[in-house]
Structure formats: structure tokens, C-alpha cells
Amino acid sequence: MLNAAIRGLLSRAQEHALEYMDGIAERPVFPDADALAGLSAFDEALPAQGRDALATLELLHRQGSPATTAQTGPRYFGFVNGGLDPTALAARWLADAWDQNSALWMMSPTAAKLEAVTERWLVELLGLPRETVAGFVSGTAVSLVCGIAAARNALLSRAGWDVARQGLFEAPPLRVVTGAQAHATVARALSLLGLGSDRIERVPCDAQGRLRLDALPELDAHTLVLAAAGNVNSGAFDPLRGLCERAHAAGAWVHVDGAFGLWAAAAPARAHLCDGIELADSWSGDAHKTLNAPYDGGLILCRDGAALEAALHMDGAYIAWSEEGARDGMRYTPEMSRRARAVEIWALLRSRGSEGVAALIEGMCQHAAQFAGELEAAGFSLCNEVVFNQVLVACADDALTEATLAGVQASGECWCGASSWHGRRVIRISVCSGATTAADVSRSVAAFVRARDAACAAAPPPR
Numbered sequence: 001m002l003n004a005a006i007r008g009l010l011s012r013a014q015e016h017a018l019e020y021m022d023g024i025a026e027r028p029v030f031p032d033a034d035a036l037a038g039l040s041a042f043d044e045a046l047p048a049q050g051r052d053a054l055a056t057l058e059l060l061h062r063q064g065s066p067a068t069t070a071q072t073g074p075r076y077f078g079f080v081n082g083g084l085d086p087t088a089l090a091a092r093w094l095a096d097a098w099d100q101n102s103a104l105w106m107m108s109p110t111a112a113k114l115e116a117v118t119e120r121w122l123v124e125l126l127g128l129p130r131e132t133v134a135g136f137v138s139g140t141a142v143s144l145v146c147g148i149a150a151a152r153n154a155l156l157s158r159a160g161w162d163v164a165r166q167g168l169f170e171a172p173p174l175r176v177v178t179g180a181q182a183h184a185t186v187a188r189a190l191s192l193l194g195l196g197s198d199r200i201e202r203v204p205c206d207a208q209g210r211l212r213l214d215a216l217p218e219l220d221a222h223t224l225v226l227a228a229a230g231n232v233n234s235g236a237f238d239p240l241r242g243l244c245e246r247a248h249a250a251g252a253w254v255h256v257d258g259a260f261g262l263w264a265a266a267a268p269a270r271a272h273l274c275d276g277i278e279l280a281d282s283w284s285g286d287a288h289k290t291l292n293a294p295y296d297g298g299l300i301l302c303r304d305g306a307a308l309e310a311a312l313h314m315d316g317a318y319i320a321w322s323e324e325g326a327r328d329g330m331r332y333t334p335e336m337s338r339r340a341r342a343v344e345i346w347a348l349l350r351s352r353g354s355e356g357v358a359a360l361i362e363g364m365c366q367h368a369a370q371f372a373g374e375l376e377a378a379g380f381s382l383c384n385e386v387v388f389n390q391v392l393v394a395c396a397d398d399a400l401t402e403a404t405l406a407g408v409q410a411s412g413e414c415w416c417g418a419s420s421w422h423g424r425r426v427i428r429i430s431v432c433s434g435a436t437t438a439a440d441v442s443r444s445v446a447a448f449v450r451a452r453d454a455a456c457a458a459a460p461p462p463r
């Protein structure tokens with residue numbers, strides 16, 4: 001029997017969580033000054049004697065909850081962070097109680113089974129080649145390391161070089177080709193893997209940030225091409241079909257960074273954006289972004305499962321690999337111990353179905369289009385073609401754009417971040433939560449207008 005104190009503690013945690021979720025739509029989207037000041041309650045010395053468990057949980061909720069950002073609410077548009085699917089959250093709660101280590105089948109047959117099923121469903125949902133394998137990692141930053149390691153080792157192995165044994169010193173050189181606007185985590189993954197950011201051949205992009213095929217250098221069998229499905233600012237997609245065809249004709253490897261854009265492949269009305277994505281060799285995606293699974297849930301998908309496994313391989317006398325047919329998750333990730341991340345992704349896919357996922361993604365795209373239309377009508381300049389979930393807007397000059405954004409952020413009505421685009425400061429809106437409604441978009445636009453009008457009144461434009 002579960003001890004009454006533990007039962008009480010866990011029930012209280014659930015009550016706090018439900019209270020938090022209940023108020024999420026109406027609280028300030030970014031914590032206000034009082035909430036931030038309340039964080040000083042955590043500045044305690046490490047107690048020598050343990051403190052009461054319920055009081056500890058109480059402190060966490062009273063002081064911690066208000067100083068979170070309302071990322072699970074309907075008007076958080078920052079950083080493509082993504083909302084939270086309730087079924088996935090419920091599954092996560094149960095799986096947290098299991099506290100499984102999903103490294104090996106032997107450590108958690110349930111986690112291994114759900115990884116296998118989720119892998120199969122994801123491959124079908126995204127229209128990827130049947131043989132594609134999936135590793136469940138923390139996010140795209142790590143997934144890129146996995147995909148690039150698989151590519152690097154496979155390309156060098158074809159050149160007669162075994163990176164796992166021989167390392168990189170004196171290896172034949174590899175080339176790396178990306179669009180000029182590849183995400184910063186791509187350069188970091190390359191440098192971690194000994195490929196160095198100076199080696200990157202950055203291909204000029206068009207006005208939307210898409211790699212220009214007409215500017216693509218000659219490729220060869222020693223080239224790793226990193227393509228983007230979803231430009232981090234504009235949401236635009238590299239021309240994946242043309243890129244994959246050119247790359248494969250030359251024997252190059254294509255890895256697609258689809259952190260948030262990968263899910264376009266699951267939405268029939270947006271699938272044209274990632275036309276040809278199935279031709280790539282490997283893919284990165286985040287379940288915690290536009291799919292709205294809980295943090296953290298990254299995916300490495302690789303057509304050549306043996307290449308991914310070879311790149312991430314380790315062994316140990318005490319490691320008992322499973323028989324054929326059972327899955328050991330650590331074969332496909334750089335981690336060993338790892339929570340059972342597939343559980344919540346499985347629950348999300350099962351409860352929404354492929355049609356529900358398509359509706360989720362399409363809804364975000366339509367709300368982004370609504371945002372763009374209403375902001376333009378209110379006099380903001382729209383700076384990108386809104387093809388997916390990303391909207392970039394600006395005011396008459398950089399100072400006004402920044403003052404407007406500061407006003408929007410301080411309003412607590414909604415939250416978005418800043419970026420630069422074609423030499424201009426812009427407000428970057430990422431619609432990435434299934435909780436957002438058309439009314440939330442209009443309410444946010446009203447906050448933009450108030451913030452801009454206040455900024456104009458405070459600093460009238462020079463005559």
C-alpha cells in the first residue's frame with residue numbers, strides 16, 4: 001500500500017499543476033516584476049536537516065509557478081517553443097511514476113515497445129522511407145550531432161576510413177554545404193564533431209532564406225549537405241527535392257534540420273513545402289515544438305539504421321543487447337541512461353491520429369496567416385512570406401520596432417522575441433501551440449497596436 005504521506009504529496013502536486021493550468025490563459029504571459037522578485041525565496045542555504053516535503057512543494061508552487069513563462073497558454077509566440085498536448089502530459093505523468101531507464105529492452109520492455117511503435121508511426125506520418133530508424137533524444141541540437149556523426153562516418157567509411165577506430169586526424173577531408181542561414185546549432189554540431197565551422201560552404205539564399213539551387217557548388221562523394229525544413233526566422237523551406245537529387249547524383253549525404261518544420265510533412269495542405277524530404281538520408285525534428293509534446297523530445301531519423309548505430313555504438317561487459325526483434329533504444333542515441341521519451345509522443349499520436357496531427361499543424365499555419373493579415377491591416381510591415389508558422393513584422397524604423405516589442409512583452413498579453421532580417425530589426429512571431437485560437441490572435445494584435453501607439457506617443461517620429 002502506498003504510504004498516506006506520499007499519496008498526499010503526489011495528489012497535492014497534481015492539484016497545484018491543475019491550478020496552474022487553469023489560470024494559464026489569463027495570467028501575464030511573461031512573469032511580472034512581483035513574480036520575478038518572488039524567486040528570491042529560493043535563495044536559501046542548503047539545509048542540513050531535511051525540510052518538510054509538503055512545504056517544499058508549496059514553496060515551489062507559490063514562488064516558482066508565477067515566475068514561469070506561460071508557454072503552455074494560448075498567446076506565447078516566442079522561440080518556436082511549442083505548446084503542450086494534454087494527453088501527452090497525462091502519459092508523461094504516468095511514465096514519470098514508472099521512472100524507466102530506456103537504454104535497453106531489459107531495463108524497460110514497455111519503453112522499448114513504445115519506442116518501436118512510435119518509430120513506425122512517425123515514419124508513416126512523415127512519409128519517410130520504410131527502413132528509417134528513430135532515436136529519441138533531448139532536442140534537435142543533439143539530433144544534429146547524431147545525424148552529422150552518422151553522415152561523417154558513412155562518407156569516410158566509403159573512402160576507406162573508419163572514424164570510430166582511427167579518429168579524424170589524417171582522415172580524408174570532407175566538405176560541408178549548408179544554406180547561408182542554417183541554424184546556429186548546425187555549426188556547433190559540426191565543430192563538436194571535428195568538422196569545424198570554417199569548413200562550411202555557405203550557399204547564398206533567396207529573399208525568404210531558402211538555399212538557392214542555382215548557387216549550389218558542385219557536390220561530390222565527400223560532401224555532407226545540411227538542408228533546412230523551416231528557416232528559423234521566416235519558416236521557409238530549402239528546395240529539398242532538387243537538393244537531394246543533386247546531392248545523390250554526386251554520392252553526397254543530405255541531413256535535414258526540420259526541428260519545427262518537419263511536421264509540415266504530416267499536414268497535407270503544407271506537404272508541398274517539404275516536397276522531396278523523403279529523399280534525404282537523415283532528419284532532425286522536435287516533438288516538443290510544433291507537435292506540442294512535452295519537453296524535451298527530439299528525434300534523430302536515419303534511413304540507414306546501421307550507419308546511425310555504427311556512429312553511436314558503445315559496448316560494455318555488463319550490457320546485455322537484446323535478441324532480434326526487441327529494441328534497445330541506446331543503439332540510436334548518444335546517451336545511455338535516458339527517460340522514456342517516446343511514451344508521450346506515442347500517446348499524442350494515438351490520441352490525435354494522423355488527421356488530428358494534420359489539423360494541429362494546419363491550425364498553426366492559419367493562425368500565422370491571420371496574424372500577418374491583421375498586423376498588416378493595422379499598419380505593420382510584413383517582412384516574410386508566411387508559408388508556415390512564422391511571421392516577421394516591423395514598424396517604420398528599428399527604434400520603433402524595438403520599443404513596440406518591449407511594450408508587447410511588458411503588456412503580459414502575449415510574448416514574442418526579436419530578430420534581424422535583411423538588416424532590419426523585426427518582431428518574430430512563432431505560432432506553435434494548439435491552444436491558440438483566432439480570438440487569441442486578434443487579442444495579441446490589439447496588444448501590438450497599443451504598444452506601437454504608446455511607443456509613437458512617447459517618441460514622435462522626426463518631422
Ligand SMILES: *Cc1c(COP(=O)(O)O)cnc(C)c1O
Binds near residue numbers: 138140141183230298
Ligand atoms: C529549435 C531549433 C534547433 C535546436 O533544437 P533544440 O530542440 O532547441 O535542441 C535547431 N534548428 C532549428 C531550425 C530550430 O528551430
